[in-house]
Amino acid sequence: MSLLEITDLTVDFDTEDGLVQAVRGISLELGEGEILALCGESGCGKSVTAMSVPRLLPPDTTRLSGSVKLDGRELTTLPESRMRQIRGKDVSVVFQEPMTSLNPSFTVGYQITEVLRRHEGLSRRAARDRAVELLELVGIPLPARRIKEYPHQLSGGMRQRVMIAIAVACSPRVLIADEPTTALDVTIQAGVLDVFRDLRDRLGTAVILITHDLGVVADIADRAVVMYAGRAVEQAPVTELFARPRHPYTLGLMNALPSAAVNGRLAEIPGMVPSPLTDPDECAFQARCTRAQDDCRRKRPQLEPQQPDDHLAACFHPGGQS
């Protein structure tokens, strides 16, 4: 049994324009100590999928179906009071923008110890000692001094490390990181990614990393799921995915990178993503796909094993090699 199992998850949002189908049936598993990347472009549903786990979606407008199981326990039907004990303890989240997710009017130390006292019932003193340890763990120099500081006194990279320290304070089984390095400079990004690697190696934390950056995926993930229009279109161990992308969209993303330019030109993906309001029974990518045939317009391809069988793709005409 996997640590986390998401089965046939769909998420719709009630909006003025109608029902936005953000996630349209996704199933995935996360193993103990695994770093799984959810990648894709804006609006593909990667964040919504991940935020369904700690149930951080607006309750009034969200319609969710399917199953999310942590250690075999169903989370979608849990009462909110029970969910609150899981959030921050078993499942925690690191957001993209550390400045808006930290409270500006409390010290860094207070924000870390708050979690420890609430979930672990530590005394003030024990929580403080643990907070210093945690800041050390995420690579913050002079932690005993830093815990007395306020978020505005820290740089972006340091704030993100504080966020990670808070998120891992209770040794969560699953850490969800939503574009955790997107707002950071590259020289700082490398250090923050090292922190995730280190946490996995030392504490066995499993990580769902949401990112649009294929360089980050290549650097740190064990396995990756590529999403398009609310569905997983491809899923594979990372080396396999980059060596032999099967889905034309995955291949298109890789070829569109500036580093993949051929004769001074980049491969474009023509057209635009389909509307999130409708979901015809066809491949959602077919209108933009160079390999599309009649069958792609008649029926939606399912995510199916390729060779090797831990490589899945939802395509009637998958590519064989890179």
Next chain:
Amino acid sequence: MILEIDNLVKHYGQVRAVDGLSLSIGQGEVLGLVGESGSGKSTVGKCVLRLTEPTSGGIRLDGRDITHLSRRAMRPLRRDVHMVFQDPYSSLNPRFTIEQIVGEPLLHHGIASRREAGGRVAAMLEQVGLRPEMRSRFPHELSGGQRQRVGLARALILEPKLVVADEPVSALDVSVQASVLNLITDLQREMGFSCLFITHDLSVVEFLADRVAVMYLGKIVESGPTAQIFAEPRHPYTQALLSAAPVADPVRQRERRRIVLGGDVPSPVDPPAGCRFHTRCPLAYDACRTSEPALTDPRTSGHPVACHLVTADHVPDAAVNR
């Protein structure tokens, strides 16, 4: 030379955003100005457009000194230099139609009557790949990529000699970014404008720029032909930047030597004495802490570096700690 910047200084109060920077851009040349947040790269762009008044130094646009021109004296010169901004959402007036936005510079400079403007706008929209019916749309009806095309059309309609582009593709998804980068390349070849391309993204610079200048804390630390900078970076900071940007190939990425920089970028209010990079440089020695290295060219012409360790017969390697 279309643009010549000589020892430019711009201080915002105590903040030494740009602190003695010289560069030049030739006819039809694309210069990539690279740096991390707070390096002062955007301030350079603002000074060139005279959106802010330089503290000291000189800026010559097509041979004419514009450093301290009044707003009125600057106005006719605005035909020759235009800007493309990062955020296509906030840089277009939401109450104007696309035709009005793109045609405004023509009317403003009295170059065309309202009737004549219509034809020029239609031609320009076609050149940036927007269909004619877009003319009557408003910015909110367009996608991010389309809006950036409008930004380009507005910047180019007067056929300026110089375009300053500040992170023009950073807010776009990879597949959209690819088509906008191809478009910029095409337009630059067709129209022959010079370009100051400001970005933090090294892969974009490698794709687009003829020459690269790398900034750190308000100064240029290295500049040279793009291929040379990427093949043989000489400044330890450039080496660190290149090594930190992950490549989208897990096999290669995981074998790469990375240079992890210690500490944070120091404050531009009180930049370090000596070499500004010495607080994070893995190779720094005594001289770096006391004397500031000049931007000199000890090896080949056209690839100057500001580092004490670069000599006629030695290039430092920041990946090898001493």
